[in-house]
Amino acid sequence: MVMSTMPQPWCHWAFLLFLVLLSSESNIPCRNGVEATQRVFLYPQSPKVSSIVSKRYRTAYHFQPLSNWINDPNGPMYYNGIYHQFYQYNPNGSIWGNIVWGHSVSTDLINWIRLEPAIERTTPSDINGCWTGSATILTGDQPVIIYTGADTEKRQVQNIVLPKNLSDPYLRQWKKLKNNPLIQPVGPGLNSGQFRDPTTGWIGPDGLWRIAVGAELNGYSAAILYKSKDFMKWTRVDHPLHSSNASTMWECPDFFAVLPGKNNGLDLSAAIPNGAKHVLKISLDYCDKYMIGVYDLKRDTFVPDTILDDRRLWSRIDYGNYYASKSFFDSKRGRRIIWGWTNETDSTSDDVAKGWAGIHAIPRTVWLDSDGKQLLQWPVEEVELLRTNAVSHQGIELKKGDLFEISGTDTLQADVEIDFELTAIDAADPFDPSWLLDTEKHCREADASVNGGLGPFGLVVLASDNMEEHTTVHLRVYKSEQKYMVLLCSDLRRSSLRPGLYTPAYGGFFEHDLDKEKKISLRTLIDRSAVESFGAGGRVCITGRVYPVALVDGGTHMYAFNNGSSTVKVSQLKAWSMRRAHVNVKMG
Ligand code: DQQ
Numbered sequence: 001m002v003m004s005t006m007p008q009p010w011c012h013w014a015f016l017l018f019l020v021l022l023s024s025e026s027n028i029p030c031r032n033g034v035e036a037t038q039r040v041f042l043y044p045q046s047p048k049v050s051s052i053v054s055k056r057y058r059t060a061y062h063f064q065p066l067s068n069w070i071n072d073p074n075g076p077m078y079y080n081g082i083y084h085q086f087y088q089y090n091p092n093g094s095i096w097g098n099i100v101w102g103h104s105v106s107t108d109l110i111n112w113i114r115l116e117p118a119i120e121r122t123t124p125s126d127i128n129g130c131w132t133g134s135a136t137i138l139t140g141d142q143p144v145i146i147y148t149g150a151d152t153e154k155r156q157v158q159n160i161v162l163p164k165n166l167s168d169p170y171l172r173q174w175k176k177l178k179n180n181p182l183i184q185p186v187g188p189g190l191n192s193g194q195f196r197d198p199t200t201g202w203i204g205p206d207g208l209w210r211i212a213v214g215a216e217l218n219g220y221s222a223a224i225l226y227k228s229k230d231f232m233k234w235t236r237v238d239h240p241l242h243s244s245n246a247s248t249m250w251e252c253p254d255f256f257a258v259l260p261g262k263n264n265g266l267d268l269s270a271a272i273p274n275g276a277k278h279v280l281k282i283s284l285d286y287c288d289k290y291m292i293g294v295y296d297l298k299r300d301t302f303v304p305d306t307i308l309d310d311r312r313l314w315s316r317i318d319y320g321n322y323y324a325s326k327s328f329f330d331s332k333r334g335r336r337i338i339w340g341w342t343n344e345t346d347s348t349s350d351d352v353a354k355g356w357a358g359i360h361a362i363p364r365t366v367w368l369d370s371d372g373k374q375l376l377q378w379p380v381e382e383v384e385l386l387r388t389n390a391v392s393h394q395g396i397e398l399k400k401g402d403l404f405e406i407s408g409t410d411t412l413q414a415d416v417e418i419d420f421e422l423t424a425i426d427a428a429d430p431f432d433p434s435w436l437l438d439t440e441k442h443c444r445e446a447d448a449s450v451n452g453g454l455g456p457f458g459l460v461v462l463a464s465d466n467m468e469e470h471t472t473v474h475l476r477v478y479k480s481e482q483k484y485m486v487l488l489c490s491d492l493r494r495s496s497l498r499p500g501l502y503t504p505a506y507g508g509f510f511e512h513d514l515d516k517e518k519k520i521s522l523r524t525l526i527d528r529s530a531v532e533s534f535g536a537g538g539r540v541c542i543t544g545r546v547y548p549v550a551l552v553d554g555g556t557h558m559y560a561f562n563n564g565s566s567t568v569k570v571s572q573l574k575a576w577s578m579r580r581a582h583v584n585v586k587m588g
Pocket of ligand 1: 086131197252283
């Protein structure tokens with residue numbers, strides 16, 4: 001459908017959008033009276049405003065337990081035809097505390113059966129919490145888990161559990177070994193209260209197992225390396241796998257190998273092919289960052305290709321609400337999958353009232369771009385089984401100020417893929433490298449209402465009838481000396497009229513070779529209160545949580561838009577409604 005055939009509402013909505021967008025925070029002269037009046041009128045006086053605890057905010061196809069709190073994904077693995085997902089879980093409520101390992105199983109990573117918790121707080125070495133850890137499948141097909149326990153003195157120690165009965169296909173029960181804790185927080189420079197989250201084990205060239213544990217070491221952050229012959233007796237290596245004085249503690253380290261340009265995954269304990277790179281993922285500052293480099297087998301250390309002293313410049317797995325991710329090698333499909341935790345961004349009292357808090361982002365296949373610099377991530381293809389009611393458009397021209405309503409799908413549960421064809425890449429504005437230090441600031445300043453040479457263009461999702469509530473996911477192209485830098489923003493500042501929510505404008509930059517292909521894709525998964533976006537085939541990912549009043553009280557809309565001076569062409573737009581998945585249903 002081309003623009004000239006568009007019905008009237010096109011222009012009407014474009015006009016309304018700009019009235020609303022122009023009143024956004026970056027345009028201070030326009031905001032005062034209008035915004036204040038609308039806010040006062042709509043919240044909290046309006047009798048129509050429903051409670052934040054509405055069940056309608058609960059996601060329909062993201063992983064979460066039936067009730068209560070969850071945080072980090074733990075010990076994901078594929079074993080004997082079954083995917084296992086464990087998770088930090090509070091069995092007694094919807095705020096963090098009393099942490100045990102919840103356990104669910106699946107055959108497709110999307111539909112899950114919930115089981116009894118796998119690891120509970122029963123021994124002196126985990127009585128104050130069964131915290132994050134990883135699963136390893138040992139030689140002879142033996143799964144084991146090493147996890148952090150908070151002991152009687154609240155020191156962090158590393159414990160092991162094994163399945164009680166390997167012939168149980170679901171591995172429902174796990175036994176703690178008498179020799180726990182296997183690893184104590186002892187040794188020079190170690191802070192016993194900052195020593196946790198062991199990685200999956202891998203075998204080195206000497207045939208010994210290794211794991212790395214996140215720690216604060218002499219006031220710096222480190223992934224401390226341990227070696228073992230039998231996975232039971234561990235010796236600390238005299239140097240960490242990697243450390244940095246740019247931060248003080250790394251949580252949830254994850255270490256894996258990738259092959260540039262190949263989306264098949266690698267098992268770190270198998271022979272690693274020539275040309276492979278290694279990735280160290282760490283969690284800090286409420287975000288998951290990664291470094292690409294090589295694993296120096298002789299020195300047994302990870303050496304990043306680039307060392308950046310300013311940690312604000314470290315690459316991120318996701319530039320939104322995504323933390324404590326963990327990856328595993330899926331031997332069924334030969335891919336590496338990464339999972340992360342996405343917290344609520346309402347208030348603690350909202351979470352208590354809702355009775356649940358926390359989801360896991362859709363599992364993503366993760367691999368390395370052919371340039372060897374950038375991880376790529378894409379939702380596992382199994383999520384596509386939930387697609388229904390396909391809508392498709394080609395050749396839509398979006399001029400400056402145009403808004404195209406995507407109708408015919410469920411706007412609360414949707415999967416949208418758009419290819420934007422750039423008609424004039426020379427129109428890109430110059431790039432300023434200082435923006436990299438604070439991309440959220442840049443997304444606030446250059447929001448969807450700020451016209452640029454090439455962009456903003458993208459999606460408006462979960463928009464109320466009158467656009468007072470909306471979330472924009474948009475791209476902007478800048479020209480740096482030799483290359484193009486693309487910014488993906490997910491601006492939640494207008495996502496809800498409710499007060500007391502955390503509504504940032506998330507943003508991440510990536511390099512893109514636009515001379516070769518003058519196209520940028522955007523995919524967004526909308527699942528009620530979750531909006532998960534993938535720019536340029538997964539070069540940059542942003543996950544956000546939103547709680548629009550319109551989601552509870554009425555309907556929402558979804559649009560493609562352009563507010564850049566140069567026209568962009570939507571060469572392909574596909575959208576689907578997403579069916580509800582069976583997430584943590586009771587075993588039949
Ligand atoms: N969550 C766990 C810790 C980990 C933190 C506790 C990261 O093991 O460091 O629930 O979110």
